[in-house]
Amino acid sequence: xxxxxxxxxxVMLGGLYGLMALGMALVWGVLNIxxxxxxxxxMLGGYCVYFLFTGLHLDPFAAxxxxxxxxxxxxxxxxxxxxxxxxxxxxxNTLLITFGLDVVLTYLAQLAFSADFRAINPTxxxxxxxxxxxxxxxxxxxxxxxxxxxxxxxxVMLERTRLGHSIRATSQNLIAARLYGVDPAQLYAVTFGxxxxxxxxxxxxxxMVSQVTPYIGATLTAKSFVITIMGxxxxxxxxxxxxxxxxxxEALAAIYIGPTFTDAISFGLLVLILVARPARSLRGA
Amino acid sequence: xxxxxxxxxxxxxxxxxxxxxxxxxxIQYGIDALLFATLxxxxxxxxxxxxxxxxxxxxxxxxxxxxxxxxxxxxHLPFWVGLCLGAFLAVVCAVLxxxxxxxxxxxxxxxxxxxxxxxxxxxxxxxxxxxxxIGLILPLTRNDTMFYELALVLLVAATGTVAWIARSRFGxxxxxxxxxxxxxxxxxxxxxxYKVTALVxxxxxxxxxxxxxxxxxxxxxxASAFDLTLNVRMVIMAMFGGPGTVLxxxxxxxxxxxxxxxxxxxxxTAAALLFGIVIVLAVIFMPRGLWDLAGGLRRLGPxxxxxxxxxxxx
Numbered sequence: 001x002x003x004x005x006x007x008x009x010x011v012m013l014g015g016l017y018g019l020m021a022l023g024m025a026l027v028w029g030v031l032n033i034x035x036x037x038x039x040x041x042x043m044l045g046g047y048c049v050y051f052l053f054t055g056l057h058l059d060p061f062a063a064x065x066x067x068x069x070x071x072x073x074x075x076x077x078x079x080x081x082x083x084x085x086x087x088x089x090x091x092x093n094t095l096l097i098t099f100g101l102d103v104v105l106t107y108l109a110q111l112a113f114s115a116d117f118r119a120i121n122p123t124x125x126x127x128x129x130x131x132x133x134x135x136x137x138x139x140x141x142x143x144x145x146x147x148x149x150x151x152x153x154x155x156v157m158l159e160r161t162r163l164g165h166s167i168r169a170t171s172q173n174l175i176a177a178r179l180y181g182v183d184p185a186q187l188y189a190v191t192f193g194x195x196x197x198x199x200x201x202x203x204x205x206x207x208m209v210s211q212v213t214p215y216i217g218a219t220l221t222a223k224s225f226v227i228t229i230m231g232x233x234x235x236x237x238x239x240x241x242x243x244x245x246x247x248x249x250e251a252l253a254a255i256y257i258g259p260t261f262t263d264a265i266s267f268g269l270l271v272l273i274l275v276a277r278p279a280r281s282l283r284g285a
Numbered sequence: 286x287x288x289x290x291x292x293x294x295x296x297x298x299x300x301x302x303x304x305x306x307x308x309x310x311x312i313q314y315g316i317d318a319l320l321f322a323t324l325x326x327x328x329x330x331x332x333x334x335x336x337x338x339x340x341x342x343x344x345x346x347x348x349x350x351x352x353x354x355x356x357x358x359x360x361h362l363p364f365w366v367g368l369c370l371g372a373f374l375a376v377v378c379a380v381l382x383x384x385x386x387x388x389x390x391x392x393x394x395x396x397x398x399x400x401x402x403x404x405x406x407x408x409x410x411x412x413x414x415x416x417x418x419i420g421l422i423l424p425l426t427r428n429d430t431m432f433y434e435l436a437l438v439l440l441v442a443a444t445g446t447v448a449w450i451a452r453s454r455f456g457x458x459x460x461x462x463x464x465x466x467x468x469x470x471x472x473x474x475x476x477x478x479y480k481v482t483a484l485v486x487x488x489x490x491x492x493x494x495x496x497x498x499x500x501x502x503x504x505x506x507x508a509s510a511f512d513l514t515l516n517v518r519m520v521i522m523a524m525f526g527g528p529g530t531v532l533x534x535x536x537x538x539x540x541x542x543x544x545x546x547x548x549x550x551x552x553x554t555a556a557a558l559l560f561g562i563v564i565v566l567a568v569i570f571m572p573r574g575l576w577d578l579a580g581g582l583r584r585l586g587p588x589x590x591x592x593x594x595x596x597x598x599x
Contacts, residue, residue: 034392082565089572089597091391092338096524097568099517103561111558185599218513222403225396264407267400274397275385 001133006251012140014247016205018240019147020220021227022154023198029233030171030191032091033083036098038224039217040105041196045071045203046212047109050118060120061142064204068197075196080189087188102217109214120207143205147243150201151236154194158236167191226270293532297441304430312429316501318542319436320494324515325522325534326443327490332520333528334447334456335483336463341382341398342491343516344405345375349492350499350510351409354421357500359414368496375492376485378405383481390466399513406511420506423499432501439497440535443490448531450486459483460529525567527576537575572597 024038035041048067052058058066078101086093128137158164169177170187178184206212206220223246231242246266253265300319304312324346331339352371356362362370386397409415450456458479461469470476499505526537544563548556570590571578581589 034395082569084599085569085594086572086597087599089568092332092520092524092528093568093572093597095338095392095395096521097565099521100561100564100568103557104565107555107558107561111555188599222399225399229393229396258411261407261411264404267403271386271397271400271404274389274393 002255004132004134006255007248008134008136009140010248010251011244012136012144012247013209013251014244015144015147015240016202016209016243017223017227017247018231018243019150019198019205020202021224021231021239021243022151022236023195023202024221024224025228025231025233025236025239026154026198027192027195028228030167031079031083031087031188033087033094033098033192034091034225035192035195036095036221037101037105037217038098038195038199039219039221040102040109041071041075041199042203042206042220043109043212043214043217044074044105045200046120046207046216047113047118047203048200049204050120050207050212053120053122060122060204060208061146064146064201067200067204071200071203072193072197074193076189076193078196079192080185083192084185084188102221106214106217113214115214117211117213118207119211120204122208125208137209139208143209146201146205148240150198151240154198155236163190223266226266229270230273297437301434301437304433309429312433314542314546316429316433316436318539319433319440320498321518321522321542322535322538323436323440323443323490323494324519325526325538326440326447327487327494328516328519329447329523329528329530329534330450330459330490331480331483331487333523333530333534334450334459334463335480336459336529337387337480337484338395338520339398339484339487340395340513340516340520341386341401342487342519343511343513344398344402345379345488345491346495346515347402347405347409347507347511348374348378349495350505351415351421352492353496353499354423354505355414357423358416358421364500367500368493371496371499372489372492375488375495379485379488380481383484384477387477387480387484402511402513402516406507409511410507415507418507420504420509423503423505425503426500429501432497435497436494439490439493444531444535446486446490451531455479455482463529521564525564525574527574530574530576533574533576540575569594 020038020042023041024035027033027035027038045067048070049060049063052063052066053060082101083094083097086097122139125139128135129141130136158168166177166182166187167190169180170182170184174184177187203212206216227239227242227246230245231239249265249269250262253261257265300315303315324342328339328342331337331342349368349371352374353364353367356367356370357364382401386394386401389397410418415421450459458469458474461472461474462476462479466476495510499510522538522541523534524537525541526535527533541563545556545560548559570593572593578589581592585592
């Protein structure tokens with residue numbers, strides 16, 4: 001029974017991880033930017049939902065779409081007026097500038113919101129359902145479902161809409177997409193905004209199942225990174241699967257090996273995958 | 286060329302005389318700056334010349350730190366034995382890790398090396414000989430002048446090595462790998478050997494800097510020894526100064542350390558914020574570092590900045 005409970009906990013957390021990585025994978029796949037500020041976007045989304053919840057007494061799940069819109073605008077503006085300036089620079093430079101952004105956002109958040117731990121605690125935060133002896137906290141289950149719904153929505157958007165088609169076309173061949181009338185400056189900004197919006201949603205959910213501080217960004221970026229590599233850049237459901245995998249591996253490692261090993265497990269797995277299957281990993285490089 | 290070397294020698298001698306001022310705070314800043322410059326210079330070998338963005342250098346730093354600490358605190362051996370042990374561990378690690386990981390390119394190499402320090406730190410945190418999570422305390426030595434001169438010697442040695450690399454066949458091979466690895470291989474460069482050698486050299490100097498820092502600071506724990514932000518700082522300093530040049534990383538790290546200390550002492554909370562802004566602006570306006578900026582400004586004047594943006598924007 002303990003094993004089943006751990007598995008469920010891992011799956012719930014993994015869905016959230018997957019959602020978080022989805023935004024990074026989208027930006028990476030289309031813009032070829034590994035956004036080191038992604039975790040900072042997650043953090044900002046968390047604060048957004050927190051203040052909507054405490055200030056306007058909105059239900060946190062209802063506040064998610066607002067946080068997503070806010071983060072979309074932030075991401076759009078950053079890409080349009082800052083990152084588009086260096087997009088053709090070497091990959092190390094894009095890493096560096098997003099790292100700089102991460103530092104700026106982290107310390108702006110510290111100045112504006114202080115370093116206090118903030119948790120989003122709606123009235124139903126403590127409630128849970130027990131199914132076959134396994135306890136499922138409602139908030140975590142809601143977060144898990146939201147992650148699945150957003151992943152599905154992203155998939156439908158990419159497959160079925162005109163915007164999705166132009167995003168996929170651009171990621172495959174920028175010049176050809178341009179010839180068919182795509183404005184890359186605009187499209188890049190929209191894509192980056194979408195990535196930030198997904199990060200914002202993940203941040204709101206993260207604030208409900210854990211706590212938000214200005215400094216959560218770095219480890220969340222690293223996790224998104226690992227999941228993106230595992231899941232591949234081409235399929236949102238692959239990313240969700242990667243998230244589930246990491247969530248379960250961490251939950252198991254925390255119980256059976258020791259909590260200090262959770263980060264080492266995900267990174268160790270990553271190195272193994274990269275080294276053992278370089279051909280698959282190298283395809284996107 | 287001769288004049289340049291003489292000028293640099295003069296700078297080194299002047300730096301070596303700095304402890305004569307007797308200003309303790311200045312000497313401590315000096316040790317910090319010299320060690321950071323060494324780290325940036327060591328990163329320059331693998332990142333600047335070979336073009337492999339290593340985030341594993343903080344692991345080599347951690348191994349150097351722990352090698353020295355274990356030798357001194359647990360085995361009661363002298364300092365120099367500890368330094369050798371740390372460097373040895375780092376070099377072995379560089380060879381073992383380098384062979385599989387240097388096959389990866391671009392982002393993937395960066396990420397795989399990123400995983401390395403997280404993994405090593407977890408292992409160290411669970412070993413008895415390394416003091417587990419609590420860390421180790423080294424014997425106390427109050428002799429900042431010695432640490433200063435040691436750090437200076439190490440920086441000069443690292444810079445000398447890079448100067449040799451820049452003029453040697455080995456360095457040409459590394460640059461060829463950076464520019465086009467497949468072409469380099471076709472031209473007869475033994476890419477595996479060259480890349481692993483570059484990583485080993487980088488690891489060697491990084492570990493020595495870690496060992497000196499450990500003995501100077503006298504207390505180490507896994508979190509500070511395998512700190513990834515340290516690796517990021519190495520990259521930033523090398524990139525800021527000019528990756529793939531001999532003096533760029535040194536100058537870049539001196540300037541950035543100075544700016545950071547200045548900010549930290551005047552407006553402590555906003556220092557990190559401004560540091561981030563400096564990085565963002567530097568990437569936009571001088572993506573190839575200070576070294577390139579100096580030449581570019583002489584050639585083009587202020588148009589240099591516009592040209593950079595024009596070359597890299599969408």
